[in-house]
Amino acid sequence: MASPHDHAPAGTGLDPAQMIAEARRAFFVMFGFLCLVWATQLVNWLLDGRMAMMHGIRPHDPDTLKYLLTAPFLHANWQHLEGNSGPLFVFGFLAAYRGVRKFLGLTAMLVVTSGMTVWLFQDGDTVTVGASGLVYGYLGYVVLRGLFDRNLIDSLIGLVMGASFAYVLTAAVPGTPGVSWLGHLGGLVGGLVGAWLFRDRSPGPAAVPSADGTLPVPAPAPGAKGAQASAAPASPRAALLKELDDLGL
Template sequence: MATDQGSTTRHDPLDPAMMIAEARRAFFTVFGFLCVVWALQLVNWLDDTRLAIDYGIRSHDLDYLPNVLSAPFLHVNWQHLEGNSGPLFIFGFLAAYRGVKKFLGLTLLVALTSGAAVWLFERGTVVTVGASGVIYGYFGYVVLRGLFDRNLIDSLIGVVMGASFAYILTTAVPGTPGVSWLGHLGGLLGGLAGAWIFRDRGARRTAAGSSPAPGSAIGRVPGSGAGSVGGAVPPSPRAALLKELDDLGL
């Protein structure tokens, strides 16, 4: 008879309650981000866009280099903000619902890559602000995340979002007039890199077959000889997929 020696409770990342709780945190995090952006635009509007001018990105000017972190929160006018708000919420939520900590790290990464592209290569007479570079970063991350995590659901989401919004890539092409294509391209590249940097390493180790954790069930493995000893056997990819589909009601 198998015995359980000092077993510990292990959290299942596919547990529906955990998934709902993480989605709730993601929703309020992205909603809070949007609230901050809209509040800053109100201040910017009352001050005749002074905030955007002072804290936007000016290329090749070291005094404005720290502004790569403030520029994504600022917009030229209300129309600019309205155009970014919907994509920011959709892609932001999709980027955040697998983990808010990863999302915050991703946001910092794409803000840096987008801002750096503008600071390094934009014309010196231009002041650049707006969340679109961050949006492109979230887009790139969502499209590739499932591939690096080996997660079918996220892969399907990436395919659907990539096919549905592929047209936005036309504004990340060199020479696109009227927009900061440099910021878009820099953010997109940062998001694609973020899909690998913030990949789910734990899931990959489990899939490869890690050694049993201390306190896991030890005893006779079905189908083995009498008295044989075995550790916890990681679930097969097919079993994990079926469980995830079942949790989602599919």
């Protein structure tokens, strides 16, 4: 009798029911995060923007290092928040739907890489706030995660999303007025590194024993006298993984 993991998507270690549950959690996590960000901006607006000025990142100022934790929740104005909300939800959901716990660890990492890049290298006469560093981090994570996890669906999603939002990468280079390209770059690099650090480490699917308890072994290939044949793939998914291995992916 096959185990539940024989029907799980490659590289996930989860069966379909678990994946649906994780996707549901991811949706509510991102919905709650957006609600929190919008509620914070409402308070900031009522205070004429003083909240963002007081709790943003000021480069090279040790007293503002603690504001690395608050800056992603704050925005300069409503237009700033509106521009971040769509990509934040889309890429945040894609980053979280295969594991909310990994997603929370990734988010903590992006807060540090994006904020510290600003704190270390930004001009000293600025205050930086906004969730765009997280957006770039989630983008980088989603694009590379499928390759590291050898998951064909995630790879395709990453390529499509990367192509669809390629224009946002232009804000990760110098020259955009009023935009902290360093924060974007720090988040993007953090997401790329996070795709490797948080890669799936679960073992691949094992071959399913037959009724007599033996594993299926194919007949030796013609001309391979006395050679021990390797075990046959347990499923078409295993065959796909072998093809990816042969391609070096």
